[in-house]
Amino acid sequence: MRISADMIFWIQQKRWLFIAFISGAILYHFVPGPASLSPEGYHILIIIFMTLILILKEPVPLPAIALQLIFWQVILGGSTPNEVGSYFMNDAVFFIMGSLMLAVAIVSQGLDKRLALGIIRFTGNKTWRIVSGFTAISAILSSFVGPHMVTAMLLPVALTLIKFTSGDAKSKSGLTAALLFSIAYGATIGSIGTPSGGGRNVIMMNYWAEFGSGSLSYLEWMKLVYPMVLIEIPLTILIILKTFPPEMQVLDTAVRRLIVEVAHSGKISAREVMTIVLFGFVLLGWMLLSEDYGLGSIALIGVFLYLAFGLVSWKDLSLGVNWGVILLFGSTISIGVQMKNTGGAAWLADLSVGLLTAVIPNIEALRAIVSVALSGVMSNLLSSSATVAVVGPIVLNLGGDPILLGLSSVIASAFGYFTAVAAPACTIIYSSGLVKASDFLQAGWKMAVMSVLSLMFIALLWWPVLH
């Protein structure tokens, strides 16, 4: 058979798929599992190993990665199809699905123009105040509604301000970076504040319930974590302004033109009022009723109401939601549960503790470091939610207080400041084409140091008081 350039190209494009499956086959057939690990646990770890390669290198579309997770669990993992299916859909997946739908429903209402006006009225035209306003509003809003919705609404405001500022791209690169990173980093630091701030928070809550590790209510979560958000807001502003000093101190013309632009939208409409009121109900439901009904069910009630009131069409929802991501979270959570059930998670936890005991003799500190380091590093490579789905079961098997370790892991998974991959807000601003990958590194390491110190501060001084 003559090998054509087409075939070579195809093989090159798919090489990581072959590498993943061939190394999986070698591990399965020729490398015996550790004696201290059950065969099922070993097989689950092989599946996770293959899946991590596929997620990192993306030789196949994301939904395909989700599908292979499902069938490998049945073929290699020793699970029955119904078992895999039963873990596949749960409150965390409902929540992720619901919050993605809510984002589509709310963003399409044009409330961003009102938000822009509100921010500008509050901050005035001084650049540092605008950057501060963007950071604070992004953080606070994202802590309740999630970073993707906030970034989708605020990015147009920032880009409009940049467009209305005179000068070419080079002459306002500092301003551009400062405004965009204020949204991205603001939304990212805020996303840990409440359970509804991100899918990963709900995934961890789901693991706590599934593994019998305890639980936290919405308000208890806020009490433990929100102070960290409040500490990080001013520090983030400082880091952004120091790293990307804006060329202009005042954005007088740009602000005036922005006000004229958004003023065209006229008085607030009944539709917009209804959108806000419905979301207010969802938020109240999350705060007061989620312990009984779950965050996911309440999000779905919200989606139902938006559809019932005609505020969004099913066509818009089905086109706007990335169903592949929902499929992937369902399958990742199901493998996370299997990792726990087969002993794979406990084995990995023991291994990491065993390897590092000689270096860090204090077991409490060791657990915290493993939890934070594992989540922080992986979130820069995968995404924060996928990180928690995979790392969560390991962290909860480290021993110690599963609630506090789980919280540390979730918080650290938001430290994906170094790349455009980790957090949705970072990917969104990167897609504008106005910030470079090197900008993330330039500011990211400072954000990471600041965030680790903030986490240590609340973990050592605040949590012992409350928990």
Place this chain on the structure above:
Amino acid sequence: MMSKHSLINPESLRFLTAVSSSEFSRPTLAMGSLIASVFDASLGVVYVGEKANEFHGGAVNLTRQNLETWDIIHPGLDVLKWALQELKKLNPENTDLAKIQFNTDHVFEEDGRIKIIMPDKEDGRIELILREGELVDQLRKEIQLESYDLAIIGGSQNKQHLAHSIIQYLPSSVFVLQKFAPRKKYKLLLLVDDSQATAKSVEWGALIAQKLGWPVKTLTVSKTKLFGPGYQGAADMAKAYFEARNIDVEQHFITGDPVSTFVDFAGDDHIVIMGASTLNPVKQLLFGSKPIKTLARTDVPILIVR
């Protein structure tokens, strides 16, 4: 060696120019525009942007939809808008082109890419296309979809890696405009040997020399002092082909390592034309080929004819 029938149909040529930004792509677009106009070829202008991480693809799409309500367009569309303006400036006499207006309402998705429909345009002469993903993969898909004859791309920082992928995997002839200066006086340097691809290279060289009036040199390199009948015959046929079209040609025969000789001879004032390798693709992948090595080592524009 030379076919009795022309291997290129100059009446229906289709060129594709890849642009990345207004800052770096001006020379590439200028060359694309120049040769498309002298060949009267249709010209596709493609922007290949980075694809958003699939995890957050939904969020990015949601943001882009919202940005449209603020009249802020995709950064790639901005580059294509610039490219259209630039083409108008480069072809002031083209009244049909002057009529074309860039309109983001006329953007539609088709075959995994975004295409700008230009209702005012002359049929099929200019296409603006936006793709997202890995550069070589996307260019390859575009070339296959629209059957382009020639892809014109700028030089890259990541030359070693790209040289291999571009030459081996793009299914058309490729013109890589490394350090191309539109106002510089170039000479064509045609590399001639006994390979099948030489015939088409000679045709391309003759067409370009005729249309642009650039002087031509042919270079035949042998590893030994003996130039066999294959090499000698190819060089003579090439000379005869040029002379039949009233194109002056200088012939050069040099003994040495082919790639080093090509690179040294090309200096910085030639545009190199050479045929694509006919080596087995696996051998090319493992050991490279003359075009791959030449592209990786030289800094002048190079046209690889397939």
